[in-house]
Amino acid sequence: MFKDYVPDREGIFLPSIEVIEHPEKGYICVAAADISSGTLIERCLTIKFSTKTLDYLHEMLGGRTVLHDYNFSQSSKGYSYFAMGYGGIYSHSDDPNAKWVITHHKNDRDTVDIRAIKNIRKGEEITHRYVKGHFRDFLWFDPVD
Numbered sequence: 001m002f003k004d005y006v007p008d009r010e011g012i013f014l015p016s017i018e019v020i021e022h023p024e025k026g027y028i029c030v031a032a033a034d035i036s037s038g039t040l041i042e043r044c045l046t047i048k049f050s051t052k053t054l055d056y057l058h059e060m061l062g063g064r065t066v067l068h069d070y071n072f073s074q075s076s077k078g079y080s081y082f083a084m085g086y087g088g089i090y091s092h093s094d095d096p097n098a099k100w101v102i103t104h105h106k107n108d109r110d111t112v113d114i115r116a117i118k119n120i121r122k123g124e125e126i127t128h129r130y131v132k133g134h135f136r137d138f139l140w141f142d143p144v145d
Contacts, residue, residue, distance in 0.1 A: 016041055017086055017126065028125050029090050035120040041098055044083035044112040046072075051080045072100060072112050083112040090114065093127035100128050 016039070018032040035041060051073055057065050070088045071080040081102060082088075090098070097118040103111050120126060 019086065019089060022125075025091055027089050029086050031120045031122050031124050031126060034122050035116045035126075037116050037119050039116045041114040041116055041126060042085055042087070043103070044085040044087035044114065046081040046083055046087075046102075046110050046112055048079055048081050048110055051078055054080060072102065079110075081110060081112055087112050087114070091125060091127045092129065094129065096127045096129045097124070098126050098128045 016032055016035050018030050019027050020030055022028045054065075054068055054071065057067060067082075070082060072083055072087070073080045083100075090100075097116060097120045098114050099117050101113050101115065103113045105111065114126070114128065116126075
């Protein structure tokens with residue numbers, strides 16, 4: 001399951017991440033070393049499910065559940081994903097230094113890949129945008145940027 005880091009080969013878990021406790025945000029991911037823009041930070045294995053599942057839960061339980069807060073959605077294709085690894089720990093930012101993308105693999109598995117979109121210095125928090133800009137009002141928390 002765990003692989004040694006080889007810079008020119010994208011594995012699953014890479015040693016570029018540290019998890020620390022932040023006084024306002026809880027647990028956050030920070031860079032354990034300098035990370036160059038374009039670098040794959042983490043490839044999160046996923047649990048794939050129908051996006052309608054969240055609607056059913058909302059209806060059955062009478063409101064939003066914690067599961068709504070930790071899914072990566074590809075609603076145009078009808079799927080959502082729970083990312084394993086550190087996938088649920090990365091913080092939101094309106095000016096992120098990383099982005100997430102669903103990657104489809106030959107073995108019919110999908111991953112949530114976290115990739116640097118800026119150079120990230122050692123010790124800097126790794127962030128991504130949870131929702132597209134025009135959906136920002138739908139965030140369920142006040143961003144701490």
